[in-house]
Amino acid sequence: MKQFLSAADVPDINALIAKARAHKAKPFGSNHSGQQKMVINLFFNSSLRTRMSTEKAARQLGYDVITYDASGGWGIEFEDGTVMNGNTAEHVREAAGVLSQYCDILCVRSFPSLTDKDADYEDRIMKAFVKYASVPVVSMESATRHPLQSLTDCITIAEHRKAVPPRVVLTWAPHPRRLPQCVANSFAEWMLAWGEVDLTICNPEGFDLAPEFTKGAKVVHNQAEAFAGADFIYAKNWSSFEDYGAIGDFPGWQVDEAKMALTNNAYFMHCLPVRRNVVVSDGVIDSDRSLVLQQANNRTWAAQAVLGEMRG
Ligand code: CP
Numbered sequence: 001m002k003q004f005l006s007a008a009d010v011p012d013i014n015a016l017i018a019k020a021r022a023h024k025a026k027p028f029g030s031n032h033s034g035q036q037k038m039v040i041n042l043f044f045n046s047s048l049r050t051r052m053s054t055e056k057a058a059r060q061l062g063y064d065v066i067t068y069d070a071s072g073g074w075g076i077e078f079e080d081g082t083v084m085n086g087n088t089a090e091h092v093r094e095a096a097g098v099l100s101q102y103c104d105i106l107c108v109r110s111f112p113s114l115t116d117k118d119a120d121y122e123d124r125i126m127k128a129f130v131k132y133a134s135v136p137v138v139s140m141e142s143a144t145r146h147p148l149q150s151l152t153d154c155i156t157i158a159e160h161r162k163a164v165p166p167r168v169v170l171t172w173a174p175h176p177r178r179l180p181q182c183v184a185n186s187f188a189e190w191m192l193a194w195g196e197v198d199l200t201i202c203n204p205e206g207f208d209l210a211p212e213f214t215k216g217a218k219v220v221h222n223q224a225e226a227f228a229g230a231d232f233i234y235a236k237n238w239s240s241f242e243d244y245g246a247i248g249d250f251p252g253w254q255v256d257e258a259k260m261a262l263t264n265n266a267y268f269m270h271c272l273p274v275r276r277n278v279v280v281s282d283g284v285i286d287s288d289r290s291l292v293l294q295q296a297n298n299r300t301w302a303a304q305a306v307l308g309e310m311r312g
Pocket residue numbers: 046047048049050051149271272273
């Protein structure tokens with residue numbers, strides 16, 4: 001792969017899942033593609049799992065790793081033709097060009113503004129790095145997608161499914177802050193591209209995801225209807241796409257034991273970090289059907305599979 005930004009960059013999702021599971025079985029196995037090479041992880045936003053798992057994955061392939069917290073660095077300009085007499089000190093043309101001389105793979109995390117829908121949904125920041133970098137770019141979450149998380153979620157479902165296709169429900173859940181749609185967009189995109197699950201998305205009215213991500217999925221606005229007979233419940237909050245960035249005030253959408261009782265003894269999934277007793281009750285996340293730690297573990301193997309496939 002020359003880039004990893006979305007499911008469209010992956011020729012065969014099942015083959016990539018198989019590679020991740022092989023790395024999980026043998027972390028320091030036959031793929032030493034990173035020897036005498038460098039990965040740079042560039043973070044414009046916070047991270048625990050993505051940062052640690054991507055570093056670990058790179059090192060297990062033999063890469064050296066530099067992680068750069070860009071929020072503490074020079075302000076980067078993304079618009080062309082700007083008179084840069086404001087807060088930005090360096091243009092992405094130079095930043096991406098310079099970083100490309102220091103590494104063999106450039107991994108970037110940049111969240112959306114949630115105020116400028118057009119810029120966010122054009123994925124301007126990630127696309128600028130792809131355009132001006134001369135090395136392969138891996139998304140560690142962009143304005144619209146979180147592909148490393150979604151590959152992880154495919155791996156986790158593949159490991160735990162009994163029925164094929166399993167009934168998978170992506171449910172909106174409450175949150176006090178305005179969050180991106182990335183994880184939910186990406187989850188829907190990957191589940192549909194993978195084609196091995198029966199996907200239902202459930203969210204309050206006004207919180208439908210962008211149609212480009214959900215075409216082919218069943219969308220309902222009633223949690224009880226969605227949860228009935230489900231094999232996997234994937235909870236996530238997202239702010240409104242329609243009323244862009246608006247927060248939903250629906251505390252009754254928390255995933256709790258009563259709702260899980262409607263399912264086919266479903267597994268509970270969440271990408272983390274998660275706000276307990278807001279998004280999900282303690283009883284559900286602490287139950288033996290919760291897969292949240294297994295998902296976090298699989299982040300390493302997903303990243304290792306992706307980094308192992310990158311070719312400049
Ligand atoms: N799931 C996830 O991306 O976690 P971090 O934000 O901690 O990296």
